[in-house]
Amino acid sequence: MFSSPEEVFEKEKRYLMPTYKRPRIVIKGGKGAIVRDFFGNEYIDCVGGIAVNAVGYCHPEVVKAIKEQAEKLMHVSNLYYTEPQVKLAEKLSELSGMDKVFFCNSGAESIEAALKLARKVTGKHEFIAAEGSFHGRTLGSLSVTFGTKFRSAFEPLLLKGVKFVRYNDAEAIRKVLDEDTAAVILEPIQGESGVRVPSEGYVKAVREICTEENVLLILDEIQTGFGRTGRWFGKDHDGVEPDIMTVAKAMGAGFPIGAMLAKEGIEFESGEHASTFGGNPLACATALASIRVIEGEKLVERSRELGEYFMEEVRGENGLESSPQVKEIRGKGLMIGIELTQPCSELVEKALERRILINCTADKVIRLVPPLVIRKEELDKVISVLYEIIK
Numbered sequence: 001m002f003s004s005p006e007e008v009f010e011k012e013k014r015y016l017m018p019t020y021k022r023p024r025i026v027i028k029g030g031k032g033a034i035v036r037d038f039f040g041n042e043y044i045d046c047v048g049g050i051a052v053n054a055v056g057y058c059h060p061e062v063v064k065a066i067k068e069q070a071e072k073l074m075h076v077s078n079l080y081y082t083e084p085q086v087k088l089a090e091k092l093s094e095l096s097g098m099d100k101v102f103f104c105n106s107g108a109e110s111i112e113a114a115l116k117l118a119r120k121v122t123g124k125h126e127f128i129a130a131e132g133s134f135h136g137r138t139l140g141s142l143s144v145t146f147g148t149k150f151r152s153a154f155e156p157l158l159l160k161g162v163k164f165v166r167y168n169d170a171e172a173i174r175k176v177l178d179e180d181t182a183a184v185i186l187e188p189i190q191g192e193s194g195v196r197v198p199s200e201g202y203v204k205a206v207r208e209i210c211t212e213e214n215v216l217l218i219l220d221e222i223q224t225g226f227g228r229t230g231r232w233f234g235k236d237h238d239g240v241e242p243d244i245m246t247v248a249k250a251m252g253a254g255f256p257i258g259a260m261l262a263k264e265g266i267e268f269e270s271g272e273h274a275s276t277f278g279g280n281p282l283a284c285a286t287a288l289a290s291i292r293v294i295e296g297e298k299l300v301e302r303s304r305e306l307g308e309y310f311m312e313e314v315r316g317e318n319g320l321e322s323s324p325q326v327k328e329i330r331g332k333g334l335m336i337g338i339e340l341t342q343p344c345s346e347l348v349e350k351a352l353e354r355r356i357l358i359n360c361t362a363d364k365v366i367r368l369v370p371p372l373v374i375r376k377e378e379l380d381k382v383i384s385v386l387y388e389i390i391k
């Protein structure tokens, strides 16, 4: 297709909007937790499509499902019934404890649906979100996303009356609630702002406040869903049932699909919301295969065990966490944040030279969200490279 990576870089510069800052590597393929570049060099991937590639690259069961479904039916209008869509909705309900599903194509779209639905069922228009939150980049989802970095060029944003309160402080929510509040929206663990893990019981306390005050609780499980944190969903650590929940990322193993799930009685009526592609047969068959692999290979348990193993390895007297450059290492399952005392963007390049892909978020936090199929030896290699480059 191209004769050299430089040709790709040049044409990218010429034809694409510069929305992404990319290291100079062209990725051509992958298997498990490994990706291959233009020349066939292999890298251990700790970015995992930003928590998308939970089952790894080119999982045979997912590839087979895509091929089989593509030969039968890729798309038909949502004006007709299809089997994969109904089957996936049933499966999501079984896994999450939610009752009703609306399918879309991305995380931000599922947030849009959630905000719209919360307004409709409550008849109220204001939202409470958390400082440090990230819910997407469309104008609605951006309205509940925190931080000038994401928002300032686009203000005023669409939703008026969004109040941001301190994350990990349930009572702060009660203080700003009023008769116009439709819902509280939260991530069970904040991803983009640096893998910020709240105290045990925080999400439960927020649930109780929402119930007492009669406002809806929307949990954004877009990054935390499908085993990432060592449970099927982040909410399961606190045993909490939200009114509305959003998912995307790992559900489709790399095929774009998102969903908004809600409890019985919280739903759109015919004609109130729609998506042309949302829940099409190819996306749903792929997601069903992805979930089958997560279940069959016990990847939720694996995420928990490998996460615990990682923490054991990096903690302790001589562990990575004890080095002066590291402020804190935190996380749940294979959603791990290494907060440094200095910006970490340079380390992305250093890790790349050592054939490891890592991501730097919130300026000083290395976020590790590798495929859940990553092998223990691969994780050991990652730990030793991190040790080397951070020290």
Ligand SMILES: Cc1ncc(COP(=O)(O)O)c(C=O)c1O
Binding pocket: 050, 106, 107, 108, 109, 111, 134, 135, 136, 137, 187, 191, 192, 220, 221, 222, 223, 248, 249
């Ligand atoms: C918690 C959370 N919500 C929403 C989104 C937006 O999802 P998408 O990029 O699929 O629109 C993201 C993406 O990183 C996310 O991490």
